[in-house]
Amino acid sequence: MSKYAFILGQASHLxxxxxxxxxxxxxxxxxxxxxxxxDTELEPESLLKQLGGTIKIAKIIGNYQNxxxxxxxxxxxxxxxxxxxxxxxEGKFTFGFSLYQGTQKDYQHLFKLALSVKKELxxxxxxxxxxxxxxxxxxxxVTKNNLLNKELLFLKIKNSWxxxxxxxxxxxxxxGQRDILRPERDSRSGMLPPKLAQMMLNxxxxxxxxxxxxxxxxSGTILxxxxxxxxxxxxxxxISPKAIADSQKNIDWLKNKYNLxxxxxxxxxxxxxxxxxxxxxxxxxxxxxxxxxxxxxxQEETILDLKKLYYQAFLSFAKICSQKTKIVFxxxxxxxKNQTLNTLDKKAIASCGWQQIHSPFGExxxxxxxxxxxxxxxxxxxx
Numbered sequence: 046m047s048k049y050a051f052i053l054g055q056a057s058h059l060x061x062x063x064x065x066x067x068x069x070x071x072x073x074x075x076x077x078x079x080x081x082x083x084d085t086e087l088e089p090e091s092l093l094k095q096l097g098g099t100i101k102i103a104k105i106i107g108n109y110q111n112x113x114x115x116x117x118x119x120x121x122x123x124x125x126x127x128x129x130x131x132x133x134x135e136g137k138f139t140f141g142f143s144l145y146q147g148t149q150k151d152y153q154h155l156f157k158l159a160l161s162v163k164k165e166l167x168x169x170x171x172x173x174x175x176x177x178x179x180x181x182x183x184x185x186x187v188t189k190n191n192l193l194n195k196e197l198l199f200l201k202i203k204n205s206w207x208x209x210x211x212x213x214x215x216x217x218x219x220x221g222q223r224d225i226l227r228p229e230r231d232s233r234s235g236m237l238p239p240k241l242a243q244m245m246l247n248x249x250x251x252x253x254x255x256x257x258x259x260x261x262x263x264s265g266t267i268l269x270x271x272x273x274x275x276x277x278x279x280x281x282x283x284i285s286p287k288a289i290a291d292s293q294k295n296i297d298w299l300k301n302k303y304n305l306x307x308x309x310x311x312x313x314x315x316x317x318x319x320x321x322x323x324x325x326x327x328x329x330x331x332x333x334x335x336x337x338x339x340x341x342x343x344q345e346e347t348i349l350d351l352k353k354l355y356y357q358a359f360l361s362f363a364k365i366c367s368q369k370t371k372i373v374f375x376x377x378x379x380x381x382k383n384q385t386l387n388t389l390d391k392k393a394i395a396s397c398g399w400q401q402i403h404s405p406f407g408e409x410x411x412x413x414x415x416x417x418x419x420x421x422x423x424x425x426x427x428x
Contacts, residue, residue: 046084050209052101053079058406060098063244089212097243103198103209117161141175146201152180184214229291242270249371255329265292282314316358323365337377351388359397372425399425
C-alpha cells in the first residue's frame with residue numbers, strides 16, 4: 046500500500062468527504078485545506094475517474110524537514126527513474142513543479158533549483174521547464190504539456206515538507222463535454238454540475254448494486270453520472286413531462302458516447318406519489334437535487350414552499366426505503382436582501398424518521414462565485 050497526496054478542488058470539505066467515502070473511510074489520513082494524504086492500493090488513474098472533487102493524485106516519494114534539504118541531485122534522480130516512473134530522458138523532455146502551502150520565497154528557491162535541474166538534464170537531451178503565473182500547475186497545464194510522472198509537488202505539511210510526483214489529473218475536457226454537449230439542459234429545473242453529481246453519489250458509498258433513485262431527476266445529471274460510475278439499478282422520477290423527456294435524450298446520448306449498457310427506469314411522478322410506483326423497502330439509495338425555486342423569481346415566500354416540499358419528500362421516502370437506505374439531499378440556502386435564508390428544517394425531517402449523518406469536515410457546501418443559491422449537501426439515514 047502506497048501513500049498518496051490528493052489535491053482537492055474548490056469545495057474542499059465536500060471533496061474530502063467524497064474521497065474518504067470512496068477509500069472506504071481509512072483510519073489514517075491527514076487533511077489540511079485542499080490537501081488530503083492517505084494510503085491506498087487503488088490505481089491512481091482509475092481512482093481519479095471516480096472522483097468529482099479531486100484534481101490531482103500524486104505519490105509521496107520523499108519527506109524533508111526543510112525545503113533546503115532537497116537538492117538538484119534528488120530532483121534529477123526522481124526524473125531519471127524509468128523503472129519506477131516509466132520515463133526516459135529522450136527526445137524533448139518536459140518537467141515542472143507545483144508548490145502547495147509555501148511562500149513566494151519558497152517558490153523562488155524551487156524555481157532556481159528547477160533551472161539547475163534543467164541545466165544538468167540538458168547535457169543529455171533537449172529539456173523544457175513548464176511554469177505558470179501561479180505556483181501551482183493546473184490540471185489543464187499538466188495534461189497539455191504531458192507532465193504526468195514529471196511534475197513534482199512540494200507540499201508544506203505543518204513544519205516539514207513532503208515531495209510527491211503526479212500520477213493522475215482530472216479530465217477537465219470530459220467533464221465539460223458531459224455538461225455542455227449533452228442535448229438537453231434546463232436552467233429553470235437546475236444546472237447541477239456533473240462533478241457535483243458524482244461527488245453526491247460517492248458520498249453514500251461504493252456499492253453499485255443498490256437500487257438508486259433520483260426523485261427530482263430534472264435533465265438527468267445524477268442519472269448520467271450513476272451510469273458512468275457503474276450503478277446497475279437506476280431509477281428517475283420527476284413531476285415534469287419535459288424533465289423526463291430531457292433525461293431520456295441525455296441518457297441515450299450518454300449511452301452512445303460511452304458505449305454504456307446499463308439501463309435507467311424513468312417515470313413521471315410527483316414526489317408525494319412515489320409509493321404508487323415503488324414497493325415498500327424497494328429503494329436502497331436516494332441521491333437528488335430537489336426543485337430549489339425559480340432562480341429568476343426568488344422571494345421570502347419561496348422558503349416556506351420549499352420547506353413544505355422537502356418535508357413531504359422525506360415523508361414519501363420513508364414509504365419506499367429499506368432500513369439501511371441513505372439519502373444524499375441538497376438543501377438550498379438562498380441569499381436575499383443581504384441575508385441567508387435556510388430551507389433545512391432539521392426537526393421536520395427528523396419527524397419523518399430520518400437522522401442526519403454529520404461529516405468530520407463540517408457542513409458540505411458547494412457554491413460558485415456570484416450565485417444567489419448555495420447548495421448544502423446533506424447525508425441521512427433511517428433513525
